[in-house]
Amino acid sequence: ETGVTQTPRHLVMGMTNKKSLKCEQHLGHNAMYWYKQSAKKPLELMFVYSLEERVENNSVPSRFSPECPNSSHLFLHLHTLQPEDSALYLCASSQLNSVLFFGEGSRLTVL
């Protein structure tokens, strides 16, 4: 069992669909993150959830909405996405001031 598990690993959706990405961490960390990795671009922080704060990258469109029901689970709800949203979405977790542990990612393709 890996420390950070993401499902599904691959997702293909149309622009009118609603889907969700799920992330679960088994490391006892107190913060979880969503990152977006597009080809040849830096990893882009989308959201951070921790006990102290929720951080949102203001450039993330509202068609992405995160949900963090507890410290072990994180969701990314997707609706009315665009083809340019196709990317690898990476979930990560950490303790305060510690390194990030990433999941294997969810490869999203928007048709």
Add this chain to the structure above:
Amino acid sequence: DQQVKQNSPSLSVQEGRISILNCDYTNSMFDYFLWYKKYPAEGPTFLISISSIKDKNEDGRFTVFLNKSAKHLSLHIVPSQPGDSAVYFCAARLQGSARQLTFGSGTQLTVLP
């Protein structure tokens, strides 16, 4: 405007030789730097880090050097092995920010047998 830049998208080296991956940053408020390695179909994994109060950190075959005046850091891998072939991401953390990392765009390292 990228605050962390990896200007070489790819690098090839022979097995046994040294690999040097470079990273430049623009924000002098970064105080902690990390390198992550990513294999295909896997998430990035932490490799090595360095605090801004140091100029070198070594862990086995991996050494990270930090030149604050030049706002430059580098990762040295010696000797390079075929299993080191991966994408390497440089990342930086802002002083006072416990959570937010800024990543570079990555360098694909290929170690040739």
